[in-house]
Amino acid sequence: MDSKEIAAWQVGREIGGEIVRPKRQLAMVFDLNKCLGCHTCSIACKTQWTREEGMEGMWWNVVNTVPGQGTPKGWEAMGGGFTPNGNARPSRIPGREEFGDAWQFNQSEVLYEGAGKEAHLTPKNFKGEKPSWGPNWEEDQGAGEYPNSYFFYFPRMCNHCTHPACLEACPRGAIHKREQDGIVLIDDQKCKGYRFCMEACPYKRIYYNHVRLVSQKCIFCFPRIEQGVAPACARQCPGRLRFVGYLDDEKGPINKLVAQWKVALPLHEEFGTQPNVYYVPPLSPPKLDADGNPIPNEPRIPLGYLESLFGPRVRDALAVVEAEKAKRSRGEPSELMDILIGYKWPDDLFPDFTKDPATLHRGGEGDA
Amino acid sequence: MLAKRIDIGADTLGDPAAAFWGRFPARKVSLVPTPVGLQNSKYVLAKWRDGEYGHARAAGLQCVHNGTEIAFRLEWECEKAAASVIDNDHFADAAALLFPLSDLAPLIMGAEGAPVSIWHWRADRPKAARLNVATGIGTSSLTRNATTPVETKAVHHGGRWALVYRRALEARLPADDAAKFTPGGHHRLAVAVWSGANAERAGLKAYSPEWVELELEA
Numbered sequence: 365m366d367s368k369e370i371a372a373w374q375v376g377r378e379i380g381g382e383i384v385r386p387k388r389q390l391a392m393v394f395d396l397n398k399c400l401g402c403h404t405c406s407i408a409c410k411t412q413w414t415r416e417e418g419m420e421g422m423w424w425n426v427v428n429t430v431p432g433q434g435t436p437k438g439w440e441a442m443g444g445g446f447t448p449n450g451n452a453r454p455s456r457i458p459g460r461e462e463f464g465d466a467w468q469f470n471q472s473e474v475l476y477e478g479a480g481k482e483a484h485l486t487p488k489n490f491k492g493e494k495p496s497w498g499p500n501w502e503e504d505q506g507a508g509e510y511p512n513s514y515f516f517y518f519p520r521m522c523n524h525c526t527h528p529a530c531l532e533a534c535p536r537g538a539i540h541k542r543e544q545d546g547i548v549l550i551d552d553q554k555c556k557g558y559r560f561c562m563e564a565c566p567y568k569r570i571y572y573n574h575v576r577l578v579s580q581k582c583i584f585c586f587p588r589i590e591q592g593v594a595p596a597c598a599r600q601c602p603g604r605l606r607f608v609g610y611l612d613d614e615k616g617p618i619n620k621l622v623a624q625w626k627v628a629l630p631l632h633e634e635f636g637t638q639p640n641v642y643y644v645p646p647l648s649p650p651k652l653d654a655d656g657n658p659i660p661n662e663p664r665i666p667l668g669y670l671e672s673l674f675g676p677r678v679r680d681a682l683a684v685v686e687a688e689k690a691k692r693s694r695g696e697p698s699e700l701m702d703i704l705i706g707y708k709w710p711d712d713l714f715p716d717f718t719k720d721p722a723t724l725h726r727g728g729e730g731d732a
Numbered sequence: 733m734l735a736k737r738i739d740i741g742a743d744t745l746g747d748p749a750a751a752f753w754g755r756f757p758a759r760k761v762s763l764v765p766t767p768v769g770l771q772n773s774k775y776v777l778a779k780w781r782d783g784e785y786g787h788a789r790a791a792g793l794q795c796v797h798n799g800t801e802i803a804f805r806l807e808w809e810c811e812k813a814a815a816s817v818i819d820n821d822h823f824a825d826a827a828a829l830l831f832p833l834s835d836l837a838p839l840i841m842g843a844e845g846a847p848v849s850i851w852h853w854r855a856d857r858p859k860a861a862r863l864n865v866a867t868g869i870g871t872s873s874l875t876r877n878a879t880t881p882v883e884t885k886a887v888h889h890g891g892r893w894a895l896v897y898r899r900a901l902e903a904r905l906p907a908d909d910a911a912k913f914t915p916g917g918h919h920r921l922a923v924a925v926w927s928g929a930n931a932e933r934a935g936l937k938a939y940s941p942e943w944v945e946l947e948l949e950a
């Protein structure tokens with residue numbers, strides 16, 4: 365399609381059997397081998413964007429321990445996105461308890477009303493009941509039996525999809541995909557709180573604000589992006605595993621990891637939305653047999669599980685990372701390892717967005 | 733239908749349970765589900781193609797005025813009221829009256845250059861209707877200069893909602909976006925009803941496919 369003919373509302377939609385693409389697409393790559401599960405990303409996001417009333421239970425970025433049910437509980441089996449022939453796949457709206465919500469604690473009873481010796485801090489969910497789920501309920505749980513138990517940390521956020529199911533679902537056109545960088549935004553002036561987007565997003569990354577009565581989600585820190593500052597989650601990440609950049613920038617880490625080295629893969633490609641967050645899958649030590657001896661070619665994290673997340677290409681991706689790692693440990697050069705290690709911060713992680721936000725002129729107060 | 737002119741105070745006029753309403757027969761307005769082909773979303777199409785929505789089959793409509801105020805009373809069957817939104821998948825019952833702001837306005841949400849005014853009541857914000865203007869499907873937005881508020885009062889009783897919309901007969905200026913009424917005048921309106929328990933919202937509703945003609949007694 366000729367880019368000159370594209371109207372803003374068309375970007376990200378299927379029109380005449382073709383997905384209308386933005387001029388450029390921002391993307392992230394997360395190297396799962398480096399995630400510490402520290403949740404600094406989630407907290408950075410919360411501090412920056414979701415501190416207001418009605419946003420208490422919102423975690424635009426979450427870091428789940430997997431395998432597990434995740435956030436919201438059981439999201440992978442909820443449907444949404446598109447079928448292989450491009451039809452919308454029905455789903456449902458995840459409930460507050462499934463997201464985990466924000467618990468209330470009896471602080472005043474324990475701390476100020478003299479009952480501190482008998483009463484203990486106990487959480488209550490939005491119904492005033494004992495919570496049965498939380499935003500990070502399965503921390504460090506994982507799967508498998510000792511000595512072959514395993515888990516890894518799995519950061520997730522809105523994928524700013526090339527064919528966003530949320531955008532296609534909104535009957536009001538309140539969601540748009542920016543032509544200059546592909547960021548997907550909900551216009552909360554246009555949103556009427558119908559929540560079709562929450563239903564349609566197969567990654568279940570949209571929350572409902574019960575105070576403002578609108579749907580809200582990750583905005584890829586677009587006001588920071590516009591100032592040359594990396595998104596808060598990426599800049600604050602102590603693991604230095606969140607790469608940010610344009611997908612078509614052949615010199616940048618994103619294009620190298622996704623298109624050239626092919627070691628970064630989208631999550632659940634079969635959902636059909638063409639996500640723009642990519643993952644370098646985790647390597648793991650070999651499984652042990654009953655005598656405690658390593659079983660060659662049987663990684664502790666079962667390949668079948670990784671395939672269920674990243675598809676069959678995950679085998680090749682792991683093999684490439686493994687081979688380059690071996691090269692590097694023999695003292696040979698490896699561009700891939702250099703990229704993944706990210707020696708120079710912030711330049712190697714997000715070359716186009718290295719500006720220190722502390723150097724920006726601030727109009728208001730309260731910036732992180 | 734004829735809107736009688738009666739000598740009754742504003743408070744009583746705005747009360748759906750007031751006895752005077754019993755003196756005026758209700759006009760039965762047939763409702764149908766909005767055709768699935770008109771749903772402005774691939775997702776809604778896919779999910780609701782075979783689903784049942786637009787549960788209300790008919791509404792009873794009455795209208796009276798007292799020379800300064802006009803009141804519409806709408807009554808429809810709704811087994812279990814959905815009046816609060818606590819969880820993410822809760823939706824509240826709702827009802828709307830739609831008035832053309834131009835002679836050419838199509839009944840379904842108006843068109844460009846031929847807007848409609850929509851009085852949208854929702855059970856979870858029961859005291860006033862949200863006033864919207866629309867110029868086509870998916871375009872409704874809050875009226876910018878809502879100078880003439882529409883008060884609402886509803887009761888749910890015996891498996892039915894009874895709702896009254898009450899407004900000053902004459903719209904205050906600037907009144908471009910407001911429905912206009914004149915004693916002795918002829919007007920038109922349409923009706924829509926949403927069932928919250930069935931997750932009805934947006935185009936998932938029951939609506940009157942034909943205009944209701946209204947004459948105000950002079």
Ligand code: SF4
Pocket residue numbers: 521522523524525528529530531548564565566567568569570581637
């Ligand atoms: S991840 Fe979900 S919310 Fe984000 S763009 Fe894709 S479909 Fe929309």
Ligand code: SF4
Pocket residue numbers: 398399400401402403404405406427517519597600601602603604605606
């Ligand atoms: S900040 Fe980085 S290391 Fe910490 S949980 Fe997030 S992605 Fe993982």
